[in-house]
Amino acid sequence: MDPRAFVRVSIGALGLRIAVASKAARAGVHASSSPCFCEIRLPYFSTQTVPVPLISPKSAAPNHRNIAACFYLDEPALLKLLSPSWFRSAPPRLEVVVFTGLQGSCCGVSERKLLGTFSLPVSLEWAEGKTIQLHAGWTSIGQGSSKGGGPAGAELHLNVKVEADPRYIFQFDGDPALSPQVLQIQGSLKQPIFSCKFSRDRGSRLRFGLADTPRANSWAGPFSEKEKERKERKGWLVMIHDLSGSPVAAASMVTPFVPSTGSDKVSRSNPGAWLILRPDPSGVDSWQPWGRLEAWRERGKWGLLGLRFQLVGEGGLGGIGNGIVVSECVINCKKGGEFLIDTVRFRPGNSPAISPVESPHSSGDCSFNLGLPAVGGFVMNCNVHADGKKGRPLVQLAMRHVTCVEDAAVFLALSAAVDLSIDACQPFSRKMRKEFLRSESSS
Incomplete structure (x- = not known):
């Protein structure tokens, strides 16, 4: 595979840091009441706004592993x-513009100070x-510097680095529900690298060794098959083959997508869920959980899809905790x-620093880490189609x-699950596409 x-x-x-406390006070910079932040700008890219901590002149320099923004x-x-x-x-220039005060404006009046x-x-x-x-x-960014606007003695600490970060680019050659090929794209060249198989057959878990994964809960009551399809969506399975x-990866719908009480939509309080699986190195017919994707429809008239993805620890089956x-x-x-995994743009708990996040090992001798400070930043993204x-x-x-x-395959299985969640979360009052209404025998 060529990146x-x-x-x-x-x-x-x-x-x-500001060298003289009295000058900082005159500038309105108080750690307890006036937060500082910066806008990081690069032409043709969206401005990224991040907080800047105030540091005592006697304190050590900030940790060089704490990444604030990436382009x-x-x-x-x-x-x-x-x-x-x-x-x-x-x-063109890369700019870091530092302000004190509150971000945004109040009644059209900005409360920030350069x-x-x-x-x-x-x-x-x-x-x-x-x-x-680069730096x-x-x-110095205070008075006397080339673009200073703050108090004399104001200093900004930062590291700016440029480095190669190549990517693999893949595209499903069709809707994941239509079991397409997956192509690798390198310039104008498109080369088949995987195939995708979608199924609604609940029994496929047993054929592919997924019997040890959580089973979807069945609805009680004497519902017909059509009535069940109108009240729940479950049993969907995506297999990625080399x-x-x-088979080198899978996405299995392990929690059914059902409407919340008094509504025709899947709610945040009761989301549907997929388990992303990888082959167990100990056996061909055994699988291990790698991650869990939850999906729901947000409340309101705007039609918003909520997605949450978590890595699953060794021996776990993707519980919330x-x-x-x-x-x-x-x-x-x-x-x-767009669905995105980026350890700089998303930090669990809103931590100001990148938290170490290790993924489970891939099958065989393959392994990789997600979000370690040394390699933090972009991990993957995929586009998500519009409803309908x-x-x-x-x-x-x-x-x-x-x-x-296998490392690439699990992300492709995740991408397929993200894409199919748009359909799984559409209102139950709508008729599903024919790809999702096939009988069990034709799956």
Whole structure:
């Protein structure tokens, strides 16, 4: 598998100190009442706003492993930034603009105050694919600095690094419910690398050795099959096979998607769930849980899909308290969106630092880590189709998390489950697509 070149620009180890306390007071900077934050800007990318902790002049420098923000640039984005035709007046710059006060505005009036700005020009060395430390340490942003606006003696600590961060790109060659091939994309080349098999046959758990996974709860009462389909969605299974036809990952619906009381929608309080599985290295017909994906519809008229994904610890079966949440997001069902795992953008418990998060080992001798501070940042993303449409998930996966095909396969199984959750969570008053209404015998 050949990766596609990406560059990661990371900004971290943020801290602010002001040498003389009286000057800090006159500037309105008080650790207890005036929080500090910064806007990190790069042309053509969304501004990222993050807090900046105040540090005592006698304290040690911030931890260099604490990443505050990242930008990811592929070759077209780099060429656009470096093209002189786009910037006739001045070259593009990475800017870190520091403020004190509250983010946003009140009654249209901003309550923030500019302390200063740190900036670096975008240069050709960004495109060389090497690890480059552009800045590390303290720099003055107060009065007397090139763009100072704050008190004299105001200093910002930050690390800015550029490094290669290649990705594998895959695309389902059709809706996951139609059992498509999965292609790897490298430029204009599209090469089959996996196949996807969707099934509604509840008995398939036994054939594929999933009998030890949690079973979906059955509804009580003398319902007909059609009545059951209108009241619950369960038994969905996605198998990912390699080119030899061997199963290398699976997504099994282990908690049925059922409407909440007095509603026709799946609620946050009772979400449906998928278990993402990988082959157990001890046997062909045995599987181990790798992660758990929960999905629901948010309350309100806007049609929002809620998703939460957690890694499952060794020996666990994905209980709420038995995993590490690494992604939680809301997607507009009418427009579609993106499911993302990024340890910088999502931190469990809103921790200011990246928490160590280790994934279970892959099958065989393959293994990888998610969210370790040394390699924190982007892990994977996939697009999510809009409600009522068929999806063809496009999946991007950081190369550093892939050492064998099973590593990529579990993320593809997760992506299929994310995509199918749009259908599983649609209101029960609507008729399901025919792919989900086949009889058990035809699955």
